[in-house]
Amino acid sequence: MVTDLHAVKIGDAIPSYTTRPITRTTLALFAGASGDHNKIHIDTDFAKKAGLDDVIAQGMLPMAYLARVLTDWVPQTAIRSFSCRFRAITHVGDAITCSGDVTEKWEEDGRTLFKLALLAADATGDVKLAGEAVVELPQTK
Numbered sequence: 001m002v003t004d005l006h007a008v009k010i011g012d013a014i015p016s017y018t019t020r021p022i023t024r025t026t027l028a029l030f031a032g033a034s035g036d037h038n039k040i041h042i043d044t045d046f047a048k049k050a051g052l053d054d055v056i057a058q059g060m061l062p063m064a065y066l067a068r069v070l071t072d073w074v075p076q077t078a079i080r081s082f083s084c085r086f087r088a089i090t091h092v093g094d095a096i097t098c099s100g101d102v103t104e105k106w107e108e109d110g111r112t113l114f115k116l117a118l119l120a121a122d123a124t125g126d127v128k129l130a131g132e133a134v135v136e137l138p139q140t141k
Contacts, residue, residue, distance in 0.1 A: 004075070005078075005135075005137045008114060008136065010107070012101065012102040013101050014073045015069070016056060016069065017068060019095055019096045020059055020093045020095060021093050022090065022093065027042055041057065041058050056090060057090035057092070059090075061090065062120040065096055065098045066129060069096070070082065070100070070135075074098075078138060080133075082132075083133075084131030085130050095123055096120050096121070096122060097121055100133070101116065101121050102114050104124065115132075116133045118131040
């Protein structure tokens with residue numbers, strides 16, 4: 001977790017995180033945790049009938065990885081917004097690297113806020129998710 005948000009500047013990178021390659025077990029466990037039991041994520045025969053080579057990851061899985069990067073950097077209570085756009089399919093075997101950069105810093109109603117640009121990409125650089133978050137600098141007493 002960042003030790004001094006007061007020192008954060010525009011252009012600073014937050015610590016990145018790279019997952020292990022996604023497995024069918026990962027998808028099954030995430031299906032159970034999220035309630036997303038769509039067959040395209042867990043049934044190879046169904047995925048092939050849908051025109052895919054194999055099952056694909058739930059879109060919310062790489063988003064959860066991005067959220068982990070964010071909450072590893074700041075406490076959850078500092079997050080004011082978090083959103084993503086899904087850009088590409090995440091496949092079994094993909095290792096996802098999640099990263100972010102500070103793009104804005106401003107004052108509003110006596111609070112200091114930061115905007116972050118977030119990315120989740122595979123090892124080839126194919127961006128799976130692009131997102132942003134706004135976090136608030138904790139008040140000093």
